[in-house]
Amino acid sequence: MKREKTPSVYIKRSAGDWIFDIAVVVLFCAFTLICIFPFYYLLINTISDNDLVTSGRVNFFPMLKNEAGKAVFGVQINNYTALRNVQDLGSSVLVTVARTVLGTALMVITTAWAGYLITKRKMWKRSFWYRFLVVTMYFNAGLVPWYMNMLMMGLTDNFLAYIIPGLVAPYNIILVKTYIESIPSSLEESAVIDGASTLKVWLKIILPLSVPILATIAIFGAVGNWNSFQDSLLLMNNRPDLYTLQHRLYIYLNSSSNLGAMMSQGGTISEQAAQSMLNQRVIQYTVSMVSIIPILLVYPFMQRYFVKGIMLGAVKG
Amino acid sequence: MNAAANALPQGEKMSLGRRLPLWVFRIVALLAGIAMFFPPANPGRISEKINESASLFTNGVSYGTITNSMGRILRSQWIRDADITLLMIACAAVMAGVILCGIGGCMSLGNRKMRRRGFLFPLAGAPMMAAGLMLIRHVHGRMMAHGEEVGKLDKIGVMIPGGFWVFCAFAALLFLTALIAFLTTEKETDPAAKMDMDEKYRLFLMLLPVVLLTFVFAYLPIWGWRFAFFDYSAGGSIGADNYVGFKWFHFLFSDPATTKDLLRVLRNTLIMSGLGIATSWLPIAFAVLLAEVRSTKFQRFVQTFTTIPNFISWVLVYAIAICLFSTDGFVNSFLSNVLNVSGANTNYLQIADHTWLKMLLWGTWKGVGWSAIVYIAGISSIDQQLYEAAKVDGANRFRCIWHITIPGLIPTYMVMLLMSIAGILSNGMEQYLVFSNAMNKDVIEVLDLYVYNIGIGQNRISLSTVVGISKSLIGITLLFAANGISKAIRGESII
Numbered sequence: 001m002k003r004e005k006t007p008s009v010y011i012k013r014s015a016g017d018w019i020f021d022i023a024v025v026v027l028f029c030a031f032t033l034i035c036i037f038p039f040y041y042l043l044i045n046t047i048s049d050n051d052l053v054t055s056g057r058v059n060f061f062p063m064l065k066n067e068a069g070k071a072v073f074g075v076q077i078n079n080y081t082a083l084r085n086v087q088d089l090g091s092s093v094l095v096t097v098a099r100t101v102l103g104t105a106l107m108v109i110t111t112a113w114a115g116y117l118i119t120k121r122k123m124w125k126r127s128f129w130y131r132f133l134v135v136t137m138y139f140n141a142g143l144v145p146w147y148m149n150m151l152m153m154g155l156t157d158n159f160l161a162y163i164i165p166g167l168v169a170p171y172n173i174i175l176v177k178t179y180i181e182s183i184p185s186s187l188e189e190s191a192v193i194d195g196a197s198t199l200k201v202w203l204k205i206i207l208p209l210s211v212p213i214l215a216t217i218a219i220f221g222a223v224g225n226w227n228s229f230q231d232s233l234l235l236m237n238n239r240p241d242l243y244t245l246q247h248r249l250y251i252y253l254n255s256s257s258n259l260g261a262m263m264s265q266g267g268t269i270s271e272q273a274a275q276s277m278l279n280q281r282v283i284q285y286t287v288s289m290v291s292i293i294p295i296l297l298v299y300p301f302m303q304r305y306f307v308k309g310i311m312l313g314a315v316k317g
Numbered sequence: 318m319n320a321a322a323n324a325l326p327q328g329e330k331m332s333l334g335r336r337l338p339l340w341v342f343r344i345v346a347l348l349a350g351i352a353m354f355f356p357p358a359n360p361g362r363i364s365e366k367i368n369e370s371a372s373l374f375t376n377g378v379s380y381g382t383i384t385n386s387m388g389r390i391l392r393s394q395w396i397r398d399a400d401i402t403l404l405m406i407a408c409a410a411v412m413a414g415v416i417l418c419g420i421g422g423c424m425s426l427g428n429r430k431m432r433r434r435g436f437l438f439p440l441a442g443a444p445m446m447a448a449g450l451m452l453i454r455h456v457h458g459r460m461m462a463h464g465e466e467v468g469k470l471d472k473i474g475v476m477i478p479g480g481f482w483v484f485c486a487f488a489a490l491l492f493l494t495a496l497i498a499f500l501t502t503e504k505e506t507d508p509a510a511k512m513d514m515d516e517k518y519r520l521f522l523m524l525l526p527v528v529l530l531t532f533v534f535a536y537l538p539i540w541g542w543r544f545a546f547f548d549y550s551a552g553g554s555i556g557a558d559n560y561v562g563f564k565w566f567h568f569l570f571s572d573p574a575t576t577k578d579l580l581r582v583l584r585n586t587l588i589m590s591g592l593g594i595a596t597s598w599l600p601i602a603f604a605v606l607l608a609e610v611r612s613t614k615f616q617r618f619v620q621t622f623t624t625i626p627n628f629i630s631w632v633l634v635y636a637i638a639i640c641l642f643s644t645d646g647f648v649n650s651f652l653s654n655v656l657n658v659s660g661a662n663t664n665y666l667q668i669a670d671h672t673w674l675k676m677l678l679w680g681t682w683k684g685v686g687w688s689a690i691v692y693i694a695g696i697s698s699i700d701q702q703l704y705e706a707a708k709v710d711g712a713n714r715f716r717c718i719w720h721i722t723i724p725g726l727i728p729t730y731m732v733m734l735l736m737s738i739a740g741i742l743s744n745g746m747e748q749y750l751v752f753s754n755a756m757n758k759d760v761i762e763v764l765d766l767y768v769y770n771i772g773i774g775q776n777r778i779s780l781s782t783v784v785g786i787s788k789s790l791i792g793i794t795l796l797f798a799a800n801g802i803s804k805a806i807r808g809e810s811i812i
Contacts (some may be wrong), residue, residue, distance in 0.1 A: 013781060018715070019369070020609075020714070021609070021610070021611075024606050024609055025610060025615070026612055027606070028606070028607065028610065028615070028619045029686060031619075031623060032558070032618070032619050032622045032623055035622050035623045035625060035682070035686065037627055038637040038640065038641055039625070039637070041640060041641065042636070042640050043645050045640060054645060056645060056649065056650025056653060056654050057650075057654060059647065059650060059651055059654065098392070110527060110530075113523075113527070113529040114524060117520055117523055117524045117527075118524070120520045122517050122520060123517055123520035123521050123524065124515050124517040124518055124520070124521040125521070126520075129521070129524060129528055132528065132601040133528070133531055136531060136535035136536075137793075138739075138793070138796050139417065139535075139540035139789065139792070140535070140538070140789065140797075141535075141539045141541060141542065141785070141789060141792055142538070142541075142542075142768065142781075142785025142786060142788065142789055143746075143765070143768050143772060143773070143785060144541065144544070144768065144773070144778055144781045144782045144785055145538040145539065145540070145541025145542055145544070145768055145782060145785065146541070147772070147773070148370060148538070148541040148544065148778075149446075149534070149537055149538040149540070149541055151370055151382075152356055152370045152371065152372055152375060153354070153372075153374070153375060153533070154371075154374075154375040154378060154379030154381070154382040155380070158379075163535075164530070165534045167530055167592055168527055168530045168531050168534070168535075168642065170531075198520070198523065218407045223628050227628075227629065227630035227632075227633075229630055229631070229632055229747060230665075230746075230747060241477075246630050246632045246633070247632075249632050249633070249636065250632045250635075250751065253632070253635060253636055253639060253751075258563075264389075270698075271470070276541055281643075281645060284636065285640055286635070288636035288637070288640075291633060292633055293630055295629060296625070296629050297623075297626075297650050298623060299625055299628060303620075303621055303624070306624070306628075306690075307690055307694075310692070311691070311694050311773065313663060
């Protein structure tokens with residue numbers, strides 16, 4: 001990304017150069033705005049007065065009503081506190097957090113192990129097994145056979161269906177393998193001469209040295225798990241309590257009935273608040289925001305890992 | 318490790334007579350391991366009412382799957398819960414036996430001491446399998462007696478499945494070969510000898526769990542292709558009576574409604590993929606232009622924010638679409654409240670016009686910043702001397718871009734292009750599923766979504782499988798073709 005500058009030629013810039021530069025900057029500003037404004041708009045809709053949202057008075061800034069009923073700049077978080085009354089949301093948040101933590105951790109361990117072993121040229125039929133793993137990236141038997149297979153394994157309506165199939169991630173194995181191959185083999189060899197076992201070499205030498213790539217695949221895995229929707233949609237037909245957050249949100253977004261009706265009875269909210277909570281749209285927005293926030297929060301810190309991941313991925317495995 | 322490998326008795330060659338039982342044992346153990354996940358070989362399916370898609374493994378671990386399709390029978394206690402529990406225990410015992418044999422099989426790759434010790438596992442495991450099988454037989458007897466007692470024997474269809482005899486044969490063979498191998502493996506005379514294994518096998522065995530997981534979740538589904546050759550409906554069974562051969566393959570072309578659907582879906586798929594391929598140069602343009610901005614801070618800022626959409630799910634993209642384009646979304650409220658346009662209450666998501674274009678735009682919004690990263694990195698790896706030399710020769714910016722930057726990115730682009738051509742039939746279904754509604758259904762349904770809709774939505778398992786098989790086969794052909802082209806042109810494979 002960092003490009004060394006070649007100053008000599010840029011010293012004299014023609015009018016055309018200036019126009020071009022400005023046009024490019026404007027273009028990128030516009031596109032960046034298009035990328036972030038929707039998130040901002042979603043956010044201000046959830047922290048404004050719900051009546052103003054419904055009547056379309058919230059366009060660029062969060063608005064509240066003052067005593068006179070006029071719209072003024074302001075923020076409230078009632079929608080977020082009201083979320084605890086939304087039926088089934090809690091369980092799907094729990095399920096999603098659980099699968100993100102468990103699924104990611106186990107996937108990283110499996111991948112680190114497989115990625116390390118697959119670099120071992122001495123392994124019996126190594127290149128065959130490597131292809132055996134990698135081909136699954138490009139080939140799948142199809143949706144229905146996959147579903148029937150999961151049914152056969154007893155992995156429908158079962159939390160384990162979120163974890164076990166995700167353990168082996170061929171793309172991540174390629175990333176880890178490529179990375180480990182770039183580690184000087186002398187480190188490993190000296191440990192072997194000192195009598196370290198494969199497991200010990202993996203634990204004491206390979207794992208600490210491959211932390212950057214493991215962080216990368218952990219982030220990929222965590223985002224993937226957090227965003228998971230399809231497996232929940234297909235496999236959890238009889239277990240609504242195991243729906244993931246995205247699946248739950250999908251249901252909310254598609255429910256024609258008023259979400260307010262889905263709120264459990266006897267909550268702590270007052271009559272008036274309950275009335276304004278009947279606003280289905282705002283609930284949808286707030287749930288959406290809740291499922292976006294974790295990604296937005298971790299993203300800036302993790303961006304370099306993402307970039308590293310895709311760079312390594314571009315190198316053929 | 319080298320040292321350890323050298324410590325192996327290198328001259329340890331075995332005669333054919335000794336190797337034969339060893340290999341028979343390994344192969345049978347492997348077969349038994351596979352059969353464990355193979356529903357037709359389920360020894361525990363002692364009633365027709367036990368879920369047909371349940372394997373020995375499922376029988377051993379999941380009560381719910383065994384009893385999936387026997388609601389009434391269980392409620393009326395024509396089959397007793399206790400019998401099912403007993404059956405589970407029996408199946409678990411058979412499984413444990415198979416696993417012990419598998420351990421023996423793994424250890425048989427080691428040196429003499431390890432082999433000899435390893436054979437103790439199947440010598441315990443095979444009898445355990447036999448005990449499990451006997452217990453299954455016993456449950457069979459109990460079920461039969463109980464069925465007779467309540468007079469519903471015909472309803473519960475008690476039987477001894479073929480898989481039972483298969484596993485009996487497995488147990489006998491495993492025991493026999495393990496015993497022979499054990500007896501013909503001489504006891505290690507050197508008391509200092511340790512259990513050891515050639516490194517190549519040891520490494521393989523360490524990878525084995527990963528290989529098995531891959532097999533079970535990525536290769537085993539191919540077994541589900543059999544549904545294409547039967548008249549199968551969910552919860553039903555397959556057998557000689559509903560075997561239909563290639564009927565469903567013909568059906569795709571002989572049934573006018575299906576053919577019409579298929580053509581419509583193919584059109585959507587090809588157009589959406591085609592639009593994606595036609596705009597696949599956008600990330601390059603993005604990267605080239607961004608590299609022209611001289612402030613690295615600005616570059617990083619743009620990069621950070623334009624890649625965010627890639628990391629949110631399609632459901633959330635849809636939520637954002639609602640927020641912006643629905644009746645009370647941003648566009649309408651902006652038009653009516655800021656620009657004072659009257660009657661601005663169109664729900665843009667419900668309009669079917671320009672659906673392909675809209676889907677392309679959403680895809681671009683989500684993906685372009687992310688796809689550009691590869692090219693941005695590609696640009697930074699281009700040799701700066703090229704630019705300097707070009708400038709000395711009087712080349713301006715655009716010439717530099719055209720003659721240096723872009724040719725430098727073409728190899729990467731070719732790989733991406735070939736991959737997207739290979740994946741032309743796989744657009745994924747999530748995006749189209751979330752955006753589909755009654756209005757745009759006809760133009761938004763792509764192949765993946767169609768497979769989902771007919772297979773899961775309408776329960777036409779066989780038809781959906783046929784479409785899926787065709788798609789998989791065409792996909793893999795395209796992939797190999799793309800790979801061949803890449804090899805021919807660039808001398809490098811892409812997979």
